[in-house]
Amino acid sequence: MKTDDLVNLLSANLEAADRGKARRALAGALALGTAVAFGAMLALLGMRADALDLAPRVYIVMKLLFTLSVIVLATIFLIKFARPLAGRSRTLPLLMLPFAAIAIGAILSLLSAHSTTWDGMIFGKEWLNCLVSIPFFAVAPFAALVWALRKTAAPTDLGRAGAVVGLVAGGIGATAYVFHCPDDSLPFVAVWYGVTIALCTFIGAKLEPRLLRW
């Protein structure tokens, strides 16, 4: 085929570009993924019984602050990486911010407690459940985001795009888990939420170069 013929073919009867497409697909994927993750949490684990009492509410809000800030920051970078990017960019420091904050909080709360209680603070009641549930709840948002990106985006750094997809999905999985999570301690959140969200990010970075090729 001659390139001029291709240019003619592409330009013939040109339609105006639909510039809101990528944003709509992303919003749709976030909404759908979140809904499925919450549905799975309610169906499989259920809300914690004392969710409306005052004391646990403080912890629920704290956990949500952490997971939501992960989602918001990662989504900002996802929008960036969904487009062709020529240069390298520094992303890590800003994305690590919520993790650094929760780690500092965790260390402070460990230091203020007696070392014999550290075991309980770190492992809590359901660490294994947390470890399994967050990545599991992240599957639906992950799939929805991959679908949206494949359809509308043009990422040129697939590894990074994949990592932030995993990070957003992990954040959504963790947000859903917050409403069940019976463990109210910062070290617990720092370790188990941190590990599972990092795991989702890693899986995203590894899988995505195959899933997102265009």
Next chain:
Amino acid sequence: MTAGLEGDAAAHRRLLKQLSGHLRAYFKGRLARVGLSLTDAEDLVQETLIAIHTRRHTYDLSKPLTPWVYAIARYKLVDHLRGRKTAIFDIPLENAEEITASEDDMAVESGIDLHKLMSRLPVKMREAIQLVKLDELSVSEAAQRSGMSESAVKMSVHRGVRALAELIRRGGGS
């Protein structure tokens, strides 16, 4: 680019034509180093033009065009070399301006056989592309001719071009 995004076909054609010269120079230079042919370079030019076309909504009007084009071209180059299992070859990340530094109008035919690719599309898409893109009928004429509704024609063209891009990316065209 702006006019092309709003649906100005002549502006879009001019832009693609101009970019094809830059892309050809870029790909020829990079592929010569790994010993690939002019046909390969032309394949890449065409693959990149299709990518630029089908993903044109990802261009942010407030930013310069060159880095956006360069990023797509480099991505396609890396993807192409990976696909052909060429020896490990690190594509340097250059200044984006590199892409418009030179131009090359010595086009050869690519190894992509459009008609062969078209024959692998679903009937509706093939017909819509034939009428709207190759015979250059208007959408309403194409709708009459084919018995599809206008929106179905538009949809089939849109999906068809994307399907062609996907077939070419998988190397089905050569």
